[in-house]
Amino acid sequence: MLSPVELITPSGGPLQPSTPTLPICGSLPDKQMPSQLEGAMDALIAVFYNYSGHDGDKYKLNKGELKQLLHTELTDFLTSQKDPLLVEKIMSDLDSNKDNEVDFNEFVVLVAALTVACNDFFQEQNKKTTK
Numbered sequence: 001m002l003s004p005v006e007l008i009t010p011s012g013g014p015l016q017p018s019t020p021t022l023p024i025c026g027s028l029p030d031k032q033m034p035s036q037l038e039g040a041m042d043a044l045i046a047v048f049y050n051y052s053g054h055d056g057d058k059y060k061l062n063k064g065e066l067k068q069l070l071h072t073e074l075t076d077f078l079t080s081q082k083d084p085l086l087v088e089k090i091m092s093d094l095d096s097n098k099d100n101e102v103d104f105n106e107f108v109v110l111v112a113a114l115t116v117a118c119n120d121f122f123q124e125q126n127k128k129t130t131k
């Protein structure tokens, strides 16, 4: 039989003082287990800064950094595209404020666009397999 305390304690773990939900931010100490989406957001931020810090402005990707990020993190996407000027095209598409660097705001546009494209692809695949 569960005692009343166990019934109201989520996952039966030790009683914890109820802490307010932490704002979404990478590398906070004492961070509770992030949700899947929070984890994805953190990962996105971490990936961006992994590459943006290599040279020049630490908070922006120059063309070399963007290229490295795409090659390392989006290998399948890049190899599926045969266009040798793809990185240049992506760069100029993303650089909406024309400072020849991709900042985080511009970077998430790419990630969002690719995520939408992936979702479309999966939906197409689903339609084909369920027919």
Ligand SMILES: [Ca+2]
Pocket: 051, 052, 053, 054, 055, 056, 057, 058, 059, 060, 061, 062, 065
């Ligand atoms: Ca940089």
Ligand SMILES: [Ca+2]
Pocket: 094, 095, 096, 097, 098, 099, 100, 101, 102, 103, 106
């Ligand atoms: Ca820019």
